[in-house]
Amino acid sequence: xxxxxxxxxxxxxxxxxxxxxxxxxxxxxxxxxxxxxxxxxxxxxxxxxxxxxxxxxxxxxxxxxxxxxxxxxxxxxxxxxxxxxxxxxxxxxxxxxxxxxxx
Amino acid sequence: xxxxxxxxxxxxxxxxxxxxxxxxxxxxxxxxxxxxxxxxxxxxxxxxxxxxxxxxxxxxxxxxxxxxxxxxxxxxxxxxxxxxxxxxxxxxxxxxxxxxxxxxxxxxxxxxxxxxxxxxxxxxxxxxxxxxxxxxxxxxxxxxx
Numbered sequence: 001x002x003x004x005x006x007x008x009x010x011x012x013x014x015x016x017x018x019x020x021x022x023x024x025x026x027x028x029x030x031x032x033x034x035x036x037x038x039x040x041x042x043x044x045x046x047x048x049x050x051x052x053x054x055x056x057x058x059x060x061x062x063x064x065x066x067x068x069x070x071x072x073x074x075x076x077x078x079x080x081x082x083x084x085x086x087x088x089x090x091x092x093x094x095x096x097x098x099x100x101x102x103x
Numbered sequence: 104x105x106x107x108x109x110x111x112x113x114x115x116x117x118x119x120x121x122x123x124x125x126x127x128x129x130x131x132x133x134x135x136x137x138x139x140x141x142x143x144x145x146x147x148x149x150x151x152x153x154x155x156x157x158x159x160x161x162x163x164x165x166x167x168x169x170x171x172x173x174x175x176x177x178x179x180x181x182x183x184x185x186x187x188x189x190x191x192x193x194x195x196x197x198x199x200x201x202x203x204x205x206x207x208x209x210x211x212x213x214x215x216x217x218x219x220x221x222x223x224x225x226x227x228x229x230x231x232x233x234x235x236x237x238x239x240x241x242x243x244x245x246x247x248x
Contacts, residue, residue, distance in 0.1 A: 021120050021121060021149055021153065022117055022156065023117035023118055029207070054121075054142075054145065054146075055146075056146050057211040057212050057215050060209035060211055061206075061208050061209040062207065064207065064209065084142070085139070085142040085143075085146065089146065089211075092211070092214070092215065092218060093211055
């Protein structure tokens with residue numbers, strides 16, 4: 001799983017790509033948290049899922065973990081562009097009430 | 104009548120999770136599944152196999168067995184381990200229940216298997232292991248009807 005980030009208009013965009021499972025999530029967590037810690041003066045964080053080809057329930061745990069971290073720092077967190085399959089899992093978990101979909 | 108059978112056995116290594124779900128997905132291609140059905144199967148297998156790595160063997164090396172059988176338009180999947188077993192299956196299958204909350208686990212694995220597959224059953228004996236049985240029927244779409 002690849003994790004990259006960029007800043008635009010004080011928004012931290014984090015792009016995930018590849019397969020999100022238990023095996024790949026550990027490294028993704030570390031890299032995602034580093035991006036957040038290195039960019040504390042943003043106004044929000046958007047995690048872009050458009051290039052995530054596979055996701056199981058590990059993705060829910062991953063997003064809740066990042067949500068808790070962002071909340072501690074007072075930063076709102078959004079997700080964007082999950083594919084059909086990821087959207088099905090995220091809907092089932094009710095996670096969009098905590099982490100809304102960005103436009 | 105279509106019949107086919109596959110048996111996979113592998114170590115409970117995290118890197119085998121992708122291998123197992125991709126192998127099962129490839130096996131059921133002969134049923135012409137829709138992309139959405141195929142994705143459901145992959146996800147359910149990923150959940151079952153991950154449970155073996157994370158819970159049954161708790162990071163120790165063990166053997167995971169995945170058996171698949173195609174019977175007409177139905178795929179039957181059995182995922183078994185000889186790990187520590189589940190103390191309380193009814194509790195374990197509750198949405199959001201996790202025995203490892205500190206590890207950022209969602210507790211949604213069994214719920215996903217249950218929701219994404221047509222049939223779902225868990226048998227577990229403490230100290231002996233767990234067997235997860237799931238099945239899904241793929242409705243054949245009539246072309247040029």
